[in-house]
Amino acid sequence: MVYRIGEGFAPTLADVQAALEPIQFVECGASQEKSIGWVPPRGEAHGPLVESVAGQWIMKLMIESKAVPGNVVRRKADERIAEIEAATGRKPGKKEKRDLMDEVLLTLLPQAFARQSSVLVWMDLDNRRLVLNAGSQGKADEVMSALMNVMGGLSVSLIQTVTSPQAAMTQWLLAPTPDEWPADLTVERETVLKSTGEDAASVRFTRHHLANDDVRKHVLEGKLPTQLALSWDGRVAFVLTETLQLKKVQYLDGVMDESGTDKKEDRFDADMALSTGLLAPLIDSLIEALGGEMELGAAGTDAPTANPVQKTVISTVLAGGADDGDPPF
Numbered sequence: 001m002v003y004r005i006g007e008g009f010a011p012t013l014a015d016v017q018a019a020l021e022p023i024q025f026v027e028c029g030a031s032q033e034k035s036i037g038w039v040p041p042r043g044e045a046h047g048p049l050v051e052s053v054a055g056q057w058i059m060k061l062m063i064e065s066k067a068v069p070g071n072v073v074r075r076k077a078d079e080r081i082a083e084i085e086a087a088t089g090r091k092p093g094k095k096e097k098r099d100l101m102d103e104v105l106l107t108l109l110p111q112a113f114a115r116q117s118s119v120l121v122w123m124d125l126d127n128r129r130l131v132l133n134a135g136s137q138g139k140a141d142e143v144m145s146a147l148m149n150v151m152g153g154l155s156v157s158l159i160q161t162v163t164s165p166q167a168a169m170t171q172w173l174l175a176p177t178p179d180e181w182p183a184d185l186t187v188e189r190e191t192v193l194k195s196t197g198e199d200a201a202s203v204r205f206t207r208h209h210l211a212n213d214d215v216r217k218h219v220l221e222g223k224l225p226t227q228l229a230l231s232w233d234g235r236v237a238f239v240l241t242e243t244l245q246l247k248k249v250q251y252l253d254g255v256m257d258e259s260g261t262d263k264k265e266d267r268f269d270a271d272m273a274l275s276t277g278l279l280a281p282l283i284d285s286l287i288e289a290l291g292g293e294m295e296l297g298a299a300g301t302d303a304p305t306a307n308p309v310q311k312t313v314i315s316t317v318l319a320g321g322a323d324d325g326d327p328p329f
Helices: 013-023 070-088 094-111 137-150 165-174 213-220 264-289
Strands: 002-005 034-039 051-053 056-066 114-124 129-132 156-158 185-195 202-206 223-232 236-241 245-251 313-316
Touching: 013 034, 013 056, 013 137, 034 137, 051 264, 056 137, 056 264, 070 094, 114 137, 114 264, 129 137, 129 264, 165 185, 165 213, 165 223, 165 236, 185 213, 185 264, 213 223, 223 264, 236 264, 245 264
Parallel strands: 245 313
Antiparallel strands: 002 129, 002 156, 034 056, 051 056, 056 114, 114 129, 185 202, 185 223, 223 236, 236 245
């Protein structure tokens, strides 16, 4: 997600480090369902919780959760209920059943496997931008809640654009020539078109040349783009969605080689500098292609969907992270 940082928020790196330290990540206890906390983004034990790379601040939130399948909890609770009925001759009430479910869950949690996920946070104070490498709104909400709880004075708002992504993607697909595409952006070979009628008909084009009459015919018949593969400046490929999400972000051949180092201790800085250096102008270009950023309280110039202005999500197609040689954002 890409947020606009409110005016007046100007902490020092030491301020941010001090704010994060009380909420460092600790693994779940035996009967704990979830644990959230900050970890060193560089991956070094006892390292700083915020890193400054080329003027960009990087943080990392770790989320660990344990889950017991609901059918297992219900089965064990039913066994307990049957035992109570056999021993006392009475049926437990609703509250007692809920309490039994909670007790069963607590007894099973120590046996559950813990799953960890992390979200990188990129704070660009010069441009008043906060970027989360989160693949879902729920994950982004957890990160923002964790940030707001520790950083006094931080206020943010989702970046909004004048033209809706769906309206812009429709224009690009209907363009008679690539000359009418935005500067620095190229329409690639993948799109999903869906109709807004009751039948909700849809068609997906994959590895298909999109600047043709077949695609235009579907659009003119009322099937609007919900996803469109694009590339920026010949260096970054991604899929833009109708809700302004950026999915399947990939750096094109040779781009990551520009980091110029194979040493693990230097790779973090090189990859972060390269990634933020690429994505910052990409976001600027995309916002410009969508008519620029909308002022708070203003209305968009077009609205082909019920919610034309949404949030920007950056989620990489690779799940490994910088330590595995993958781009961090």
